[in-house]
Amino acid sequence: MNLQEYTASAHNFEECMKCTVCTAYCPVVPVNPRYPGPKQAGPDGERLRLKDPYFFNQALKYCLNCKRCEVVCPSGVKVADIIQAARIKYDHSQPKLRDRMLASTDFMGRLARPFAPIVNGMTGLGATKVLLDATFAIDKHRSFPKYSGRSFEGWLGRRSREQAKFEKQVAYFHGCYVNYNNPQLGKDFVKVMNALGIGVQLLEKEKCCGVALIANGMSGKARKNAEHNVAAIKKAVDAGLNVLLTSSTCTLTMREEYPELLKVDNSGVRDSILLATRYIYQLLESGKATLKFKEGYRARIAYHTPCHLEKLGWGLFSCELLKLIPGVEFTMLDSNCCGISGTYGFKKENYEASQAIGKPLFDQIKSVNPDFVACDCETCKWQLEMSTGYTVKHPISILAEAIED
Amino acid sequence: MKFDTVIIGGGLAGLTAGICLQEAGQKVAIVSAGQNAMYFFSGNFESVGPARERIAALFAAAGVRTNAADGLQLMPMGSFRPASLTLEDVTVYPEEHIAEKALIVNFTGFHDFYGTFIAEALEKAGTACRIRFVRLAEMEHLRTSPSEMRSVNIARLMDEHWEKVVADIRVLHKDEDLIILPQVFGLKDASVLDKIRTALPARVSFVGTMPPSVPGIRTQMLLRHRFELLGGMFLMGDTVTSGALHEGVVSSITTRNLDTARLFADHFILASGGYFSKGLATSPTKVYEPLFGLDIDYPENRSDWYREDFFQDQPYMDFGVKTDDRLHPLKDGEPVKNLFAIGSVLGNTRKEEYGTAAGLAIRSAFAAVDIIKGGNL
Numbered sequence: 001m002n003l004q005e006y007t008a009s010a011h012n013f014e015e016c017m018k019c020t021v022c023t024a025y026c027p028v029v030p031v032n033p034r035y036p037g038p039k040q041a042g043p044d045g046e047r048l049r050l051k052d053p054y055f056f057n058q059a060l061k062y063c064l065n066c067k068r069c070e071v072v073c074p075s076g077v078k079v080a081d082i083i084q085a086a087r088i089k090y091d092h093s094q095p096k097l098r099d100r101m102l103a104s105t106d107f108m109g110r111l112a113r114p115f116a117p118i119v120n121g122m123t124g125l126g127a128t129k130v131l132l133d134a135t136f137a138i139d140k141h142r143s144f145p146k147y148s149g150r151s152f153e154g155w156l157g158r159r160s161r162e163q164a165k166f167e168k169q170v171a172y173f174h175g176c177y178v179n180y181n182n183p184q185l186g187k188d189f190v191k192v193m194n195a196l197g198i199g200v201q202l203l204e205k206e207k208c209c210g211v212a213l214i215a216n217g218m219s220g221k222a223r224k225n226a227e228h229n230v231a232a233i234k235k236a237v238d239a240g241l242n243v244l245l246t247s248s249t250c251t252l253t254m255r256e257e258y259p260e261l262l263k264v265d266n267s268g269v270r271d272s273i274l275l276a277t278r279y280i281y282q283l284l285e286s287g288k289a290t291l292k293f294k295e296g297y298r299a300r301i302a303y304h305t306p307c308h309l310e311k312l313g314w315g316l317f318s319c320e321l322l323k324l325i326p327g328v329e330f331t332m333l334d335s336n337c338c339g340i341s342g343t344y345g346f347k348k349e350n351y352e353a354s355q356a357i358g359k360p361l362f363d364q365i366k367s368v369n370p371d372f373v374a375c376d377c378e379t380c381k382w383q384l385e386m387s388t389g390y391t392v393k394h395p396i397s398i399l400a401e402a403i404e405d
Numbered sequence: 406m407k408f409d410t411v412i413i414g415g416g417l418a419g420l421t422a423g424i425c426l427q428e429a430g431q432k433v434a435i436v437s438a439g440q441n442a443m444y445f446f447s448g449n450f451e452s453v454g455p456a457r458e459r460i461a462a463l464f465a466a467a468g469v470r471t472n473a474a475d476g477l478q479l480m481p482m483g484s485f486r487p488a489s490l491t492l493e494d495v496t497v498y499p500e501e502h503i504a505e506k507a508l509i510v511n512f513t514g515f516h517d518f519y520g521t522f523i524a525e526a527l528e529k530a531g532t533a534c535r536i537r538f539v540r541l542a543e544m545e546h547l548r549t550s551p552s553e554m555r556s557v558n559i560a561r562l563m564d565e566h567w568e569k570v571v572a573d574i575r576v577l578h579k580d581e582d583l584i585i586l587p588q589v590f591g592l593k594d595a596s597v598l599d600k601i602r603t604a605l606p607a608r609v610s611f612v613g614t615m616p617p618s619v620p621g622i623r624t625q626m627l628l629r630h631r632f633e634l635l636g637g638m639f640l641m642g643d644t645v646t647s648g649a650l651h652e653g654v655v656s657s658i659t660t661r662n663l664d665t666a667r668l669f670a671d672h673f674i675l676a677s678g679g680y681f682s683k684g685l686a687t688s689p690t691k692v693y694e695p696l697f698g699l700d701i702d703y704p705e706n707r708s709d710w711y712r713e714d715f716f717q718d719q720p721y722m723d724f725g726v727k728t729d730d731r732l733h734p735l736k737d738g739e740p741v742k743n744l745f746a747i748g749s750v751l752g753n754t755r756k757e758e759y760g761t762a763a764g765l766a767i768r769s770a771f772a773a774v775d776i777i778k779g780g781n782l
Contacts, residue, residue: 024617313640314663
């Protein structure tokens, strides 16, 4: 008889043996004295909270949910899940207007898109930054991501007929970032997939994956989005399609956070939700498709593994894919959180911590001095570009520029 | 995905093998299920035997400085252990009378360092001891949650504030010829150790704390960095879930994170550790190797697995994966030709050739690497 089958908790906190390795790897502990640390906030605190919710501590909000504690835990304790689940269960305070704005990435995108040049101009102004800082506590050092005047969804929608001509098809969950801020990444993805002989479809309708909603205490809204997305993905999967993503965080959220934190069952579709670099690498490896690279392409690339990709354990696909490009000189950067963690670093109260967390990484990038940095995460990109001055490109965009047109 | 060698386990044995094979031009992946026994490392490479220079060179290339000297290491409970190669953190003494007078300094509220045990033991060997405590304003926030007053958290502050501690110790110091401090310095960069040694008016000895081990964490980070710099792929926080073993050959393995994307390789190295790391497992009736079900020699009768006196040498520590003389583990009596077992998963089955603990990890890794490089399996 396996006794543990009957005694294990949802996120197996009782497996914790207090070794403190999670605390050693937590990026927040060294920079924010108010954060109790993953061991205390997670498994240690959980046994107290189970006795009496009185022991819930608001300081749990300082957790980045970067999952580094889970990656290093030798006992398989889901430390970050314990912390985030506790926030969902016990924190009934209403999120501030600022947090609602930051969390509503799709709503803000829809709102800003028609006025993109004006909005971009406004948010770029020093005066606006000071105003945002003063009224909403969005740190003035941050540059707001630029909004694009035309959505990716519209762009691909106009090309649905030509995409349908390909014999093989995949569905693409583009996410808010590609749709509103960086449609070029989506276009690069379509270019690469088409070069592989595969057409790209939109899901029937996708909603924000919900990661920022979870982080900002809006789990109810996140759960609704999750239910919607799982249903939309199921339609694609039932039609025999894989659902590919370019965002490592959306991938982790839809595969892991939906069942673990939001209690939304994704078991029928989870295995079909794949990071684009994984799908492409495996396709090339199988020999079923090839890519023709430009002659004379040269790039010295330093790769940063986003925390959520490290948790997924799929960084090797992005790395190996880049190494396949002739003329690429590849350097792996040390495992280190960049500090932005989605909306976290945009908040005034977190700005200094955010920059201190990323400093070893910024320093390493400067000393490696690559032509550019590669990374699968949109918010890491903002953070690294702002903090180092180096351009950060998505591996899919690098592929798109290295293959023949 | 295809590699030349896939290593199961990212501890001292796995990293050593990975670095050596990458240096030899192989394409290597290491699958590491969370952190490992390096977090309990005393800084003493026990039983290095004839491999001392080779180990020192490997670590030096990774930026880990070592100290090659035969003598004794002062342990956290005041006992002494023989040493011939240690991390630079550790001071090695020729005899147990290590000083005339020693000042033992601890941080107020730090319960993972036992000055009184050390003092009791040293006084037996004729060293007069005085214990004093320091406290820094920068450390006060650690007190809000007593379980956070741990070696790593202090070490992170010390990287920045070591000079303040040195100033406090200079005030406390009288005429002692030795100052003993807990190993809570140099989490990222060991150069702070020399700075402290230079800044204090007596010899300095850093003595181990309860886990996690600060020198162990630093060493692990530097070895991993070296492995990745050489082009190795380190799969952190992943677990090997199955291995395809047919007719004495392993063709591929699967991992939890990579699920259907199998890892193929010409050679596989099993460096999955002992009981603690789950490289070896037990049930009430058997001792087994959970991944491949490799052969293990152990008495049938459970009462022969252990001795009732906890402090005696325990027979279960000798159990480990059985191998042929080229470290190929046996499965149903037959060697698995492209698999090697190294480190603690061997238990004490190969004590005579490769020693124990850190020595076993590194020396058995060297042996496997040499066979792979020699191309003669």
